Amino acid sequence: MLFSYQQITLDTFHTSWLPEGLEAALLRLDQLHPAISGNKWFKLKYNLAAAKAAGATRIVTFGGAYSNHIAATAVACKMAGFAATGIIRGEQPAIPGHTLQQAAAHGMELVFVSREDYKNKYDPSQWYYHQADTLVIPEGGHNAAGAQGCEEILTIHPTAGYTHILCAAGTGTTLAGLINQAAPSQQVIGIPVLKGAQFLEKDISDLLRPDHTAQWRLLYDHHGGGYAKISPGLIDFINTFYQETGIPTDIIYTGKLLLAFRELVQQGYFPDNSRVLLIHTGGLQGNLSLAPGTLAF
Numbered sequence: 380m381l382f383s384y385q386q387i388t389l390d391t392f393h394t395s396w397l398p399e400g401l402e403a404a405l406l407r408l409d410q411l412h413p414a415i416s417g418n419k420w421f422k423l424k425y426n427l428a429a430a431k432a433a434g435a436t437r438i439v440t441f442g443g444a445y446s447n448h449i450a451a452t453a454v455a456c457k458m459a460g461f462a463a464t465g466i467i468r469g470e471q472p473a474i475p476g477h478t479l480q481q482a483a484a485h486g487m488e489l490v491f492v493s494r495e496d497y498k499n500k501y502d503p504s505q506w507y508y509h510q511a512d513t514l515v516i517p518e519g520g521h522n523a524a525g526a527q528g529c530e531e532i533l534t535i536h537p538t539a540g541y542t543h544i545l546c547a548a549g550t551g552t553t554l555a556g557l558i559n560q561a562a563p564s565q566q567v568i569g570i571p572v573l574k575g576a577q578f579l580e581k582d583i584s585d586l587l588r589p590d591h592t593a594q595w596r597l598l599y600d601h602h603g604g605g606y607a608k609i610s611p612g613l614i615d616f617i618n619t620f621y622q623e624t625g626i627p628t629d630i631i632y633t634g635k636l637l638l639a640f641r642e643l644v645q646q647g648y649f650p651d652n653s654r655v656l657l658i659h660t661g662g663l664q665g666n667l668s669l670a671p672g673t674l675a676f
């Protein structure tokens with residue numbers, strides 16, 4: 380539905396800090412579509428299919444004012460012919476940022492709720508659970524249908540020969556799909572971008588198939604100060620990585636993933652002859668919140 384995956388390339392890359400005998404490649408989900416960026420489409424795919432099958436005509440979902448999931452859902456719903464409502468955490472900003480502007484421009488109805496009310500978004504008494512024409516998708520696409528779509532990420536190119544699979548984690552939905560699809564010989568490593576994200580252990584386990592075979596773990600020390608905390612070192616790293624490889628990354632997720640990878644390489648984490656697959660989950664639209672000229676691309 381909607382996309383073929385031909386644009387997505389698997390790019391082996393070289394940098395000054397990668398040792399001989401360690402292969403590294405990026406699976407470029409960022410190339411799928413400029414607005415339905417990377418992993419967000421995979422999380423939406425089976426949710427939208429379920430909505431179609433149920434005869435729903437409206438999608439309701441949730442997120443903050445900078446949510447890539449909100450932006451992607453707005454665009455995907457427009458393309459797939461659904462009406463869309465975004466329940467947005469916090470008061471309506473005087474000047475909406477790029478994400479909300481884009482969502483509204485694609486016809487998403489934005490409903491701003493206080494942080495307090497946002498906590499009750501899954502309360503069964505909420506109006507959107509009582510509309511026959513409406514399908515509700517959880518924040519970040521975190522449900523079984525979301526994880527199911529993410530299993531397909533590993534089938535776009537042959538990936539069974541990689542020893543390690545690395546991916547940034549927000550809700551962990553993407554990681555759950557990767558774990559469900561990975562081979563027994565593969566180790567799947569999640570890099571949480573939130574500080575204190577130990578809750579992910581359970582949130583991910585909830586989405587795993589009982590018969591999954593891959594080993595997996597979360598490495599918690601690479602959030603770089605917490606969600607959306609941007610240090611000069613991170614900006615520097617993103618720019619240098621781009622200069623060395625020609626591959627753009629984002630400040631919230633994939634830049635921190637690559638920086639985590641460099642730190643692990645420097646700690647000797649990967650045995651000789653490891654082949655590491657990194658998932659480029661997209662998110663480049665988030666870079667628009669930076670002052671122009673901050674990044675080299």
Ligand SMILES: *Cc1c(COP(=O)(O)O)cnc(C)c1O
Binds near residue numbers: 418548
């Ligand atoms: C949303 C997002 C993630 C996090 O995905 P989860 O499935 O919630 O863990 C990772 N990378 C990018 C670029 C994202 O936009």
